[in-house]
Amino acid sequence: MILDGKCPSGPLSEKWEKRLHEMRLVGPANKRKFTVIVVGAGLAGTSASATLAELGYKVEVFCYQDSPRRGHSISAQGGINAAKNYPNDGDSVYRLFYDTVKGGDFRSREANVYRLAAVSSNIIDQCVAQGVPFARDYAGYLENRSFGGALVSRTFYARGQTGQQLLLGAYSALCRQIKAGSVRVHPRTEMLDLVVVDGEAKGITTRNLITGEIASYAGDAVCLCSGGYSNVYCLSTNAMGSNVTATYRAFKKGAFFANPCFNQIHPTCIPVTGEHQSKLTLMSESLRNDGRVWVPGKKGDKRPPKEVPEAERDYFLERKYPSYGNLSARDVASRATKEVCDEGLGVGPGGRGVYLDFADAISRLGEEKVRERYGNLFEMYEKITAEDAYKQPMRIYPAPHYAMGGLWVDYNLQSNIPGLFVLGEANFSDHGANRLGASALMQGLADGYFIIPYTIADYLAATTPGKVKADHAEFGKSREDVDGRTRKLISLKGSKTVNELHRELGKIMWEYVGMSRSAESLRKALKLIPELRAEFWENVRVPGSGAELNQELEKAGRVADFLEFGELIAYDALHRNESCGAHFREEFQTPDGEARRDDEKFCYVAAWEFKGEGGEPELHKEPLVFETVRLATRSYK
Amino acid sequence: MNLTLYIWRQKGPDETGKMERHDARDVSRDMSFLEMLDVVNEGLVKNGKEPVAFDHDCREGICGMCSLVVNGVPHGRKEKTTVCQLHMRHFKDGDAIYIEPWRARAFPVIKDLIVDRSAMERIMYSGGYISVHTGGVPDGNAVLISKEDAETAMDAAECIGCGACIAACPNGSAMLFTAAKVSHLATLPQGRIEAAVRVCAMTEAMAGQGFGNCSNHYECEAVCPKGISVKFIAKLNREFMRAAFIKWKRERND
Numbered sequence: 001m002i003l004d005g006k007c008p009s010g011p012l013s014e015k016w017e018k019r020l021h022e023m024r025l026v027g028p029a030n031k032r033k034f035t036v037i038v039v040g041a042g043l044a045g046t047s048a049s050a051t052l053a054e055l056g057y058k059v060e061v062f063c064y065q066d067s068p069r070r071g072h073s074i075s076a077q078g079g080i081n082a083a084k085n086y087p088n089d090g091d092s093v094y095r096l097f098y099d100t101v102k103g104g105d106f107r108s109r110e111a112n113v114y115r116l117a118a119v120s121s122n123i124i125d126q127c128v129a130q131g132v133p134f135a136r137d138y139a140g141y142l143e144n145r146s147f148g149g150a151l152v153s154r155t156f157y158a159r160g161q162t163g164q165q166l167l168l169g170a171y172s173a174l175c176r177q178i179k180a181g182s183v184r185v186h187p188r189t190e191m192l193d194l195v196v197v198d199g200e201a202k203g204i205t206t207r208n209l210i211t212g213e214i215a216s217y218a219g220d221a222v223c224l225c226s227g228g229y230s231n232v233y234c235l236s237t238n239a240m241g242s243n244v245t246a247t248y249r250a251f252k253k254g255a256f257f258a259n260p261c262f263n264q265i266h267p268t269c270i271p272v273t274g275e276h277q278s279k280l281t282l283m284s285e286s287l288r289n290d291g292r293v294w295v296p297g298k299k300g301d302k303r304p305p306k307e308v309p310e311a312e313r314d315y316f317l318e319r320k321y322p323s324y325g326n327l328s329a330r331d332v333a334s335r336a337t338k339e340v341c342d343e344g345l346g347v348g349p350g351g352r353g354v355y356l357d358f359a360d361a362i363s364r365l366g367e368e369k370v371r372e373r374y375g376n377l378f379e380m381y382e383k384i385t386a387e388d389a390y391k392q393p394m395r396i397y398p399a400p401h402y403a404m405g406g407l408w409v410d411y412n413l414q415s416n417i418p419g420l421f422v423l424g425e426a427n428f429s430d431h432g433a434n435r436l437g438a439s440a441l442m443q444g445l446a447d448g449y450f451i452i453p454y455t456i457a458d459y460l461a462a463t464t465p466g467k468v469k470a471d472h473a474e475f476g477k478s479r480e481d482v483d484g485r486t487r488k489l490i491s492l493k494g495s496k497t498v499n500e501l502h503r504e505l506g507k508i509m510w511e512y513v514g515m516s517r518s519a520e521s522l523r524k525a526l527k528l529i530p531e532l533r534a535e536f537w538e539n540v541r542v543p544g545s546g547a548e549l550n551q552e553l554e555k556a557g558r559v560a561d562f563l564e565f566g567e568l569i570a571y572d573a574l575h576r577n578e579s580c581g582a583h584f585r586e587e588f589q590t591p592d593g594e595a596r597r598d599d600e601k602f603c604y605v606a607a608w609e610f611k612g613e614g615g616e617p618e619l620h621k622e623p624l625v626f627e628t629v630r631l632a633t634r635s636y637k
Numbered sequence: 638m639n640l641t642l643y644i645w646r647q648k649g650p651d652e653t654g655k656m657e658r659h660d661a662r663d664v665s666r667d668m669s670f671l672e673m674l675d676v677v678n679e680g681l682v683k684n685g686k687e688p689v690a691f692d693h694d695c696r697e698g699i700c701g702m703c704s705l706v707v708n709g710v711p712h713g714r715k716e717k718t719t720v721c722q723l724h725m726r727h728f729k730d731g732d733a734i735y736i737e738p739w740r741a742r743a744f745p746v747i748k749d750l751i752v753d754r755s756a757m758e759r760i761m762y763s764g765g766y767i768s769v770h771t772g773g774v775p776d777g778n779a780v781l782i783s784k785e786d787a788e789t790a791m792d793a794a795e796c797i798g799c800g801a802c803i804a805a806c807p808n809g810s811a812m813l814f815t816a817a818k819v820s821h822l823a824t825l826p827q828g829r830i831e832a833a834v835r836v837c838a839m840t841e842a843m844a845g846q847g848f849g850n851c852s853n854h855y856e857c858e859a860v861c862p863k864g865i866s867v868k869f870i871a872k873l874n875r876e877f878m879r880a881a882f883i884k885w886k887r888e889r890n891d
């Protein structure tokens with residue numbers, strides 16, 4: 001099937017305006033008759049819930065944490081982009097748009113990205129009005145910093161806790177609606193199934209994580225805002241509970257999964273220390289503003305970093321990419337890091353690390369200024385490694401971080417299932433094959449505050465409110481399925497723990513479907529993953545029962561989905577016979593080791609349809625049409 | 638290193654709980670406290686026992702989910718550190734470690750080390766916001782904010798809402814939490830307009846949620862993983878007096 005993104009026609013800068021004009025509206029008195037189900041309370045879910053409720057819709061919002069203010073967005077550190085051009089350094093909506101399309105290696109939808117850039121400024125204004133304490137200069141104006149993949153300073157930040165502050169802002173807007181009675185929050189509740197009635201999304205089935213109760217909720221539309229799936233690699237920078245379950249179960253109900261192989265491996269994370277490791281910690285990209293990345297120029301140089309003379313250091317990013325240097329795009333920096341470590345130049349345990357050095361910045365700006373900019377990151381680094389990054393360089397290594405792939409959506413953020421909308425990291429998004437730093441927060445909030453409120457109305461206006469109730473047979477069937485699966489997991493009583501199996505999956509994914517892949521490695525993964533999945537369903541041990549708080553059961557459900565989803569990633573990566581952005585196929589590279597795209601054959605979004613467990617998924621394509629941008633080789637040199 | 642753990646086990650809210658002894662063997666210094674518990678749990682699952690339930694998510698010290706009292710101190714003895722960021726290098730071989738849930742009247746135990754903190758949410762719902770609509774707001778630079786105010790607001794806004802302050806307070810008071818939220822918004826020009834209404838609503842909600850009074854023990858500040866200062870409690874009190882004065886003036890003029 002050829003998919004249509006349903007972008008409006010006309011000049012790029014007028015498309016959104018045009019769509020706003022075309023879309024149907026729901027009258028004020030009718031809004032309260034509609035119930036919208038929002039799964040997820042990160043930036044996307046919280047901003048959407050608050051805004052939809054404020055408009056008058058009834059909103060039911062679900063999250064697995066004990067409060068919406070703990071969504072994983074809270075851990076975003078570095079900042080949020082907006083084309084404000086406050087520093088007067090040449091930024092514009094067009095430039096932010098172009099940087100994002102280029103950063104994504106020309107695998108995103110032009111019209112979406114332009115809209116994102118166009119609403120970016122409104123996001124900053126909105127957050128300021130909510131009381132988000134962004135960094136200010138001495139005259140009281142908003143400050144900016146630079147992020148990777150851009151030559152202008154357009155990133156707004158609140159110390160090293162931008163995500164926290166933005167989420168608390170959105171949460172406060174949500175609190176106001178909760179008080180007004182227009183939103184009901186369901187914390188500690190996990191969505192385990194999407195309910196589709198007559199081809200439209202009309203509700204969800206959930207498990208209450210305290211009582212174990214399996215319940216259904218009916219609504220007129222469902223918004224999935226459940227975040228990314230990097231935990232398929234087991235070790236990632238995501239929160240422990242981050243999962244693919246919500247989107248994957250929707251996939252199993254017919255929603256297409258787009259570009260699952262586009263996974264961002266972030267260059268600056270604290271390296272792994274041992275088997276016990278439960279997650280990896282990101283050191284914000286903002287550090288690359290002032291930190292310089294290097295390795296010793298000679299193999300086996302065991303001297304402490306301070307004793308390696310300047311001339312014997314290889315500042316490999318500055319050397320390979322002189323114009324962007326340490327601020328090259330993430331996929332580029334990650335691969336370059338892996339390369340020097342593969343060559344045996346890496347530092348730290350196992351040689352899997354490179355230095356991120358602040359000595360120059362400290363002598364240029366003084367320790368105080370560096371502390372003001374990055375104090376909390378240095379503290380975090382010290383807590384984990386017991387090393388003082390003011391005195392010796394940090395050691396960093398790439399780690400899985402962000403999912404560019406996600407459920408396929410059209411320009412209105414609606415999936416191929418009418419009534420199912422997907423927002424934030426959960427959709428296949430505006431970031432193509434690689435996301436630039438500080439753009440995820442922007443996208444989540446753009447989706448929630450400024451896009452879904454309009455586009456959902458266009459769908460709802462054509463439906464009858466409350467048409468499907470939770471007593472519909474589909475809901476009963478869905479509850480039975482969920483209950484059956486839960487019981488099965490408990491009944492296995494095998495000998496391996498969920499964590500063990502998750503770690504094994506992570507190793508397969510990292511080794512064969514990781515930062516660089518080949519047809520051979522992917523075929524290997526396609527053999528190993530089903531084997532591991534079979535083992536899981538025979539040999540996993542989940543103690544306790546389903547009718548109580550049972551964290552092992554929660555994890556088991558998520559890992560079971562990862563065990564299917566990993567295979568989907570491998571299929572996608574294997575079919576895409578090109579390298580683009582974060583998807584690096586060893587067979588397709590330029591002589592100097594850069595990604596070699598194949599625009600003739602692969603300038604499309606790959607959207608996969610579920611064809612039964614263990615069956616090969618079916619590929620559908622949405623051709624990417626570039627009306628404005630000229631496809632070019634991405635270069636940070 | 639090898640450790641002896643004494644962990645609070647409680648099946649459910651209405652059950653009685655007790656401390657249970659567990660051995661943690663071959664603990665690496667590089668592990669975080671929660672990773673050490675992961676290893677203990679793996680062992681329990683393998684031996685057909687029930688693992689210990691505890692809250693956690695980001696493991697980066699920012700989401701505020703983790704909530705363990707370690708040797709009598711919420712988040713343990715290391716200053717300005719959530720328990721997920723506490724590393725085992727701060728313990729030594731042979732140590733006995735006592736692990737308990739947050740203890741406060743407003744925080745009923747759900748299971749083992751997990752407590753119900755929804756009372757904190759209800760304080761927020763009562764007025765922890767600026768009443769702004771989405772859209773139609775002025776440019777971010779239209780209202781200038783002095784660096785000093787922006788920094789003070791941020792100092793307060795850093796609160797991760799974990800509830801350690803409440804667990805540490807002999808009265809189970811939510812004063813530091815509420816004060817941080819009130820101060821964050823009251824320090825900014827955008828939040829000034831509703832400052833009086835907000836402080837009244839939030840302090841009233843606080844009183845109605847089973848939290849105790851503040852009698853200036855300042856245990857809260859000592860355990861706060863983000864170092865939120867008790868000076869914000871003074872700020873809350875000032876805001877409250879101001880609100881009372883405004884109300885009194887208004888009533889007199891009526």
Ligand SMILES: Cc1cc2nc3c(=O)[nH]c(=O)nc-3n(C[C@H](O)[C@H](O)[C@H](O)COP(=O)(O)OP(=O)(O)OC[C@H]3O[C@@H](n4cnc5c(N)ncnc54)[C@H](O)[C@@H]3O)c2cc1C
Pocket residue numbers: 039040041042043044045062063064065068070071072073074075076077078079080081162163189190191192225226227228237238239242243245246282284401402423424425426437438439440441442444
């Ligand atoms: C460490 C780190 C730092 C980052 N720094 C930056 C940065 O500086 N700038 C930037 O732009 N981006 C950054 N990012 C990326 C960005 O934070 C995320 O992409 C973005 O916040 C995702 O928001 P979201 O709302 O889509 O999802 P999330 O914030 O992940 O929220 C997901 C929500 O869904 C809920 N949920 C999930 N599954 C279920 C289920 N099955 N049932 C019910 N509820 C469910 C969760 O409870 C949660 O509320 C960073 C990411 C990480 C990991």
Ligand code: FES
Pocket residue numbers: 692693694695696697698699700701702703719720721722
């Ligand atoms: S787990 Fe998030 S703060 Fe500790």
